[in-house]
Amino acid sequence: MSKQRSHYVVPGRLTRLVMNPLVAGLTRLGLPLAGSAVLGVRGRRSGEVRTTPVNPLHLDGARYLVAARGETQWVRNLRVAGEAELTVGRRTERVTATEVVDPAVAVPVLRDYLRRWAWEVGAFFDGVGADAADDEIAAVLHRHPVFVLGG
Numbered sequence: 001m002s003k004q005r006s007h008y009v010v011p012g013r014l015t016r017l018v019m020n021p022l023v024a025g026l027t028r029l030g031l032p033l034a035g036s037a038v039l040g041v042r043g044r045r046s047g048e049v050r051t052t053p054v055n056p057l058h059l060d061g062a063r064y065l066v067a068a069r070g071e072t073q074w075v076r077n078l079r080v081a082g083e084a085e086l087t088v089g090r091r092t093e094r095v096t097a098t099e100v101v102d103p104a105v106a107v108p109v110l111r112d113y114l115r116r117w118a119w120e121v122g123a124f125f126d127g128v129g130a131d132a133a134d135d136e137i138a139a140v141l142h143r144h145p146v147f148v149l150g151g
Contacts, residue, residue, distance in 0.1 A: 006070065006071035007070035007071060007142075007143040007144075008069060008070040008071045008072060009068075009069040009070055009124050010069075011069065020052060020053055023036055023053040024038050024051065024052070024053045027053060027087070027088055027089075028087060028089070029089065030088065030089025030090065031089075032088050032089075034055065034116075034117065034120070035055055035056065035116075036053050036054065036055055036088075037053070037054055037055075037056050037086040037087060037088050038051050038052070038053055038054075038086070038087040038088070039051065039052055039053070039054040039065070039074060039084055039085070039086060040084060040085040040086075040087065040092075041074055041077045041078050041081050041083075041084040041085075042077065042081045042084075043073075043077055044076060044077050044080040044081070049085075050073065050074065050077060051087075052072075052074050054074075054086075055113070055116070055117050055120075055121075056086060056149070057109060057112060057113050057116065059108065059109055059112050060108075062148055062149075063095075063148070063149040064100070064109045064113070064146055064147060064148055064149065065078075065097065065146070065147045065149065066109065066110060066113045066144055066145075066146050066147075067144055067145045067146075068113075068117075068120075068121035068124045068125070068144060069121075069124055070124070070143050070144060070145075071145070075145050078097050078147060079099060081097075082096060082097060082098075083095065083096050083097060084097055086149075093151070094151075095149040095150060095151060096149065096150040096151075097147040097148070097149055097150075098147060098148050098150070099145055099146070099147050100146040100147065100148050103138045103141060105146075105148075106138075106141050106146045107134050107137045107138050107141070109146050110137050110140075110141065110144060110146065111130050111132075111137055112130075114128075114129055114130040115130035118130060124144075125140060125144070126140065128140050
């Protein structure tokens with residue numbers, strides 16, 4: 001059995017140098033764009049807290065994070081740390097994070113995530129959108145890790 005190669009869409013210069021810092025800065029000022037928060041997670045090697053803007057999804061009484069770009073550094077760090085901070089404005093909340101591996105849970109999460117943020121992240125899903133069949137969404141789950149957050 002061969003190991004499946006991880007999927008990661010590297011952000012371009014505009015995203016890295018302008019958009020992410022802009023969104024993170026506005027979110028820290030208490031002006032989240034489209035429900036954004038700043039995720040802070042301890043680096044698995046450095047031990048330093050790394051931050052990035054994310055779109056927490058509230059669905060059926062739970063909160064989730066979806067990695068639209070795939071196996072990002074924050075995903076790898078969160079898997080190891082198991083906890084993180086979410087910041088909006090002056091409010092920082094410590095959360096636990098558990099990766100969702102059950103497609104019965106992850107498919108509806110990914111569908112709702114695409115419904116809300118396809119305008120921002122749809123290009124990373126290879127044509128699979130919120131209206132796709134469950135099996136089509138399930139087929140791309142391995143490329144887009146999903147975490148459920150706890151308080």
